Amino acid sequence: MVQTTNNNIDNTSKKLSIQVSLNGLSFCTRDAIDHTILTVEQENFGIQLTPEQILNKIKYTFDTNSNLKENFETVEVIYQNDLYTLVPKPLFDENQAKEYLNYTVKVFDNDFIAFDELNQHDIITVYIPYANIHNFFFETFGSFTYKHSTTILTNALLSQEKNSDDIAVFANMNSKSFDLFVINKGRLILSNTYSHETKEDFLYYLMFATEQLQLNPEEYHLVFLGDIKKNNDYHNIAHQYIRKVSFSNHLLDLKLSPDIRPIEPHQHFVLLSLF
Numbered sequence: 001m002v003q004t005t006n007n008n009i010d011n012t013s014k015k016l017s018i019q020v021s022l023n024g025l026s027f028c029t030r031d032a033i034d035h036t037i038l039t040v041e042q043e044n045f046g047i048q049l050t051p052e053q054i055l056n057k058i059k060y061t062f063d064t065n066s067n068l069k070e071n072f073e074t075v076e077v078i079y080q081n082d083l084y085t086l087v088p089k090p091l092f093d094e095n096q097a098k099e100y101l102n103y104t105v106k107v108f109d110n111d112f113i114a115f116d117e118l119n120q121h122d123i124i125t126v127y128i129p130y131a132n133i134h135n136f137f138f139e140t141f142g143s144f145t146y147k148h149s150t151t152i153l154t155n156a157l158l159s160q161e162k163n164s165d166d167i168a169v170f171a172n173m174n175s176k177s178f179d180l181f182v183i184n185k186g187r188l189i190l191s192n193t194y195s196h197e198t199k200e201d202f203l204y205y206l207m208f209a210t211e212q213l214q215l216n217p218e219e220y221h222l223v224f225l226g227d228i229k230k231n232n233d234y235h236n237i238a239h240q241y242i243r244k245v246s247f248s249n250h251l252l253d254l255k256l257s258p259d260i261r262p263i264e265p266h267q268h269f270v271l272l273s274l275f
Contacts, residue, residue: 014038016072019149019271020133021080022048023176024227025057028271032073036255039067040268044175044227051130058136075144077137078270082177082193084127084148089117092124100126116151121158123188125151149270150191153179153225156273160250162186167220169210170248171202171238172269173228178202180209189213199233207241217242224248225269 018027026042045057062068083105092100097113105128107113112134116125127148137144157170161183172179176197182190190213194205210220221244228234230247239245249265251272256263263272 014070014072015074015076016068017076017078017271017274019078019080020054020058020130021149021174021177022051022054024174025054025061026268026271027068028268029067029072034255036257037260037272038257040260040263040271041065041067042227042268046175048176051132054130055132055136058133062140072141075137075141076274077134077144077146078149078152079127079129079133079146080149080174080270081127081130082195084125084150084193086150086154086188086191087124087126089119089122089124092126097126101128114146114148116147118151118155118158121155121188123154125154150179150193152270152273153181154188154191156250156269157181157183158186158188167215169206169215169220169222171206171222171224171226173224173226173234175227178205178226180206182210182213182215199237202234203237203241206238220244221246225250225266227267230264 013032015030015032016027019025024042024044028040029038030036031038049057085100085104087100094115097115098107101107101113111128112131114127114129118125125148129146153172161168163186165185167182167184170181177193177195179193180190181188190209192209196202196205210217222238222242223246224235225248235245247264247266248269251269252265254272
């Protein structure tokens with residue numbers, strides 16, 4: 001289900017989407033009528049912070065950035081962390097949501113557990129939002145919807161690959177982590193998040209995961225998304241071991257304001273896939 005926290009906000013003609021992680025913050029605004037993307041901004045912190053430190057960063061950004069000093073028609077918050085798991089919908093029991101996370105995540109008694117439904121794909125994303133940040137957005141906006149970044153990625157990639165007869169491996173890059181998806185003939189085979197400090201870390205996890213799935217690097221297609229530039233170290237080292245490497249062009253048709261600096265079609269994939 002789409003998670004919503006309700007109160008009242010004034011209607012305007014702009015919408016806000018904001019993506020929060022422990023190592024970065026990004027947001028975009030768009031016109032609610034013609035869907036033009038008006039602003040896209042990103043800050044990489046360079047290190048992984050605590051939720052308390054992130055909240056201070058968010059407060060400072062909202063205090064100093066004029067693009068955030070408006071009332072928005074809708075606000076959507078995207079939580080990006082590794083505190084999640086995917087559950088096949090037929091096996092999901094809302095009353096046992098915390099139990100699904102216990103297999104992969106350390107869960108405390110007072111943790112707030114949320115879940116998103118991908119009805120089209122019969123998948124449930126179970127995750128832990130940052131409670132202090134969640135409360136800040138409620139106090140600031142009153143009403144907002146929220147999702148996990150994996151929900152958006154899973155939906156976008158499975159929809160994109162639904163008629164494919166090939167095996168595709170997607171790496172959604174962030175400054176300190178990357179999300180790895182393996183889709184075989186339109187079916188999700190793997191979804192996981194790995195930390196990295198160097199290009200060798202990235203290569204190790206990529207090759208290990210694909211080897212466990214018995215994928216041949218001569219055959220599968222590696223597609224980069226997110227915070228990565230063409231011909232950087234990560235792209236180049238992948239090309240040494242994998243024959244087919246490319247960048248997604250999934251966001252090619254977005255309508256951008258002329259005031260926005262050019263954006264590559266693979267950048268800000270999660271944030272802009274909503275549109």
